[in-house]
């Protein structure tokens with residue numbers, strides 16, 4: 001008995017010594033011999049990814065703030081975890097996010113895992129496979145195709161005005177962000193399948209669903225570090241979600257809806273549906289059959305829909321907040337809109353909005369200050385990348401396969417690039433077109449935002465409609481908005 005206990009004790013202490021010895025050697029390697037060991041950054045971040053986990057999982061998505069502080073301390077390139085570097089240099093954007101013809105850019109596998117949409121375009125690691133998958137979606141987001149959506153976008157903007165009109169009659173305060181999410185969601189889901197959830201007719205504007213999506217995004221950090229948790233959430237049967245994951249349930253149910261809709265489009269005999277909906281086009285494309293399974297297309301739908309909802313709504317909310325808190329800028333934007341569209345309650349056409357330099361700069365400037373995508377834009381290159389830090393006179397080689405990223409939230413608030421970076425000044429953008437060299441709001445390169453044309457149209461049509469109709473509330477009668485404190489956002 002005594003001997004057995006002694007043996008167990010020895011086995012445990014041996015195993016403990018092996019684990020500690022391994023951790024010690026790994027730490028030593030990461031700090032000294034690792035190919036990134038010369039890249040500046042906090043030692044703790046180089047030693048262990050628990051540093052990142054603390055900020056992103058424990059504190060909830062806060063690592064980007066810590067990375068911003070690192071850049072202030074260590075310069076334009078920092079090692080933010082044992083195997084990842086982060087850049088903050090606008091002159092290096094085109095090297096890190098090159099055109100498809102210049103160099104391949106792969107996406108780290110971890111990004112797909114954290115996105116919760118395996119096999120979707122954005123989760124596709126390989127450059128060439130991503131190109132193939134994206135090629136079938138690209139035509140649906142071209143300038144010309146989005147122009148064809150003009151009646152749909154204007155019709156949805158009209159529905160938003162109608163909701164606000166109803167609220168003004170009933171005296172019910174209207175929260176703008178869920179309304180904007182409902183607007184963006186109804187448009188993109190309608191375009192995807194020829195049908196949508198009609199959130200703009202829902203008294204709650206789909207709030208329970210959007211809360212579930214927010215919760216899912218918050219969990220992305222957890223899925224990124226422990227992908228098996230994401231896997232369990234994905235495969236969880238309905239009764240588990242209903243009983244143990246009520247906050248995600250709404251989203252989970254929508255996933256079943258995506259699958260049903262993919263099947264409906266697949267079995268549809270209506271040629272119009274095939275031509276005019278995104279997933280009709282995908283099913284009819286030359287993609288191989290393994291890329292057209294119900295599950296992969298449901299994941300692709302979830303990606304496209306998620307990517308188009310919150311981002312657009314966030315930009316609209318932020319634009320309203322900035323404009324109505326800067327009455328002089330609001331007045332300039334309004335006078336430009338009045339000259340293009342004299343009727344205050346008419347939804348403007350695309351043609352009326354084209355060429356409104358100041359108004360369009362308001363949209364870009366809003367995305368600069370409040371980018372809809374906060375996380376870093378992860379990539380890796382199949383070839384080494386050389387970075388020269390002119391300030392320090394140092395050169396760093398980022399080996400092939402090492403994850404790197406840039407973050408618009410950090411880049412767009414860098415004083416070396418934008419003087420007075422926190423200020424909302426669209427006029428600067430009108431006067432200095434060169435500022436766009438440092439703009440990453442829609443990312444760059446072949447994995448940049450596919451929905452940029454659609455987003456710009458959705459935002460400008462609705463924003464212009466609201467600005468034309470509503471005044472800032474100062475006790476007067478009529479169509480007004482009230483801006484609450486900065487922390488509460490726009491209501």
Ligand code: HEM
Pocket residue numbers: 121122123134188303304305307308309311312315367371372373376377378440441442443446447448449450451452454455
């Ligand atoms: C103001 C609104 C928007 C902003 C600021 C925005 C921003 C971005 C950014 C920064 C990325 C790159 C993310 C990365 O590299 O990790 C991206 C990707 C993407 N966006 Fe947008 N987006 C907006 C609206 C839209 C809309 C309306 C759609 C349309 C459905 C859309 C669809 C997508 C898709 C599908 C991707 C993934 C592309 C790929 O992986 O190849 N986005 N977006």
